[in-house]
Amino acid sequence: MSEPTFRQRRLGRALQLLRERARLSQKDIAERLRYNIAKVSRIENGQVPDYSAFETMLDVYGVIADDQEPYVEMWQLAEEKAWWHQYRLEDQGYISLEHDAAVILTFQASYVPGLLQTKRYMRALFASVRSPRSKKWVEDQIAIRTRRRQRLESDKPVRYHAIIMESALRHADREQLSYINEVAGLPTVTVQVIPDSVGLHEGYNGSFTLLDFPYPSDPRVLYVEHTEGSIHIEDPARVKSATLTFKHLSKLALIPEKSAALIGRLAAER
Known part of the structure; x- marks a missing residue:
């Protein structure tokens, strides 16, 4: 089940x-x-x-x-049967969270965040997995991620704030980097980069996402992926700790304008 x-x-x-x-x-x-x-x-x-x-x-x-x-x-x-039902998703728990969220705060230490990925970047990621996947599986995953991106430009767009470590951008090509800056131009999207020059910080403990919902009674949810799967957490103390970490990482990161300039420079070097 x-x-x-x-x-x-x-x-x-x-x-x-x-x-x-x-x-x-x-x-x-x-x-x-x-x-x-x-x-x-x-x-x-x-x-x-x-x-x-x-x-x-x-x-x-x-x-x-x-x-x-x-x-x-x-x-x-x-x-209601949601749009992702047709794909028989293994991680529908997160997809349903993301689908209903009003605010998404995500920190990514290793990869470009899913909602900011181009199809070419997605394919490169799926090709890197240990166990080869079928062509249909890959195309389904690309279709799912592409559909998820619509939340950023819908009639009621989700407020999206992504903090990305500079090292996570090293394997992104010019198209991918330019696309991040394109999406960052949307009024409800904020993108910040933590430059390598900052040195060691809490972000090295791993990536995570925080989600808020339109119903006041719904708690903020912490979502964490790991090697063998993922977990979503509603425990107030742990969510509060992750929230404070996100705020701290936001202070360490470049402001959006300087982040866009850094991403632009990286793109020009590709």
Whole structure:
């Protein structure tokens, strides 16, 4: 079974909060729905209930008709098949986070960030993996990343702030470097570069991404990729620590105008 999407987890969290506000246990609602407790737990962790069960939950939790619309919208979004479903993505957990985010803050120590990559750079990355991938897999991944980039220029664009180490740009060709500066010109995009001259800093601990969402009740999420996969973290203390690290790295980095000038110089040398 695939990992629940951000929208599904949001619905589950909302239903859990309603249950707790009504001072009911998982056992109480399981008895009302004739479910076992394990199924109620799965729903609160992102499994979408059928609409009949969902309506019963709202009724039992005391949500009156006039107040149900936001929860119905959450259920509809959780049930909706997103555009990436056709690709059978292994990392749909992150794609769904990125898709719904209002703000993305990313620090990249080794590569050009995904939303700033050209197709040629993507192909070079996929060709470098230890286990060869099929041509279809590569083309699907390129299509996915290209589609993800649309968030930067949509009617409601995501606010995107990328901090990149200069060393991560060493294997980028002129086209890739020029494209970074092109995207950095968008009003909702900020790109900063930490020059090699800064020396050792916290960024050498690894890349990470922070995501904010339009719903005030949704926590900021920390997303980290590693050799064997990835993890997203909502623990407030760890998210706060990563946020402070991002702010510190932003202070170490060149301001956007000087970053663009450095990227331009690197492009001219290619």
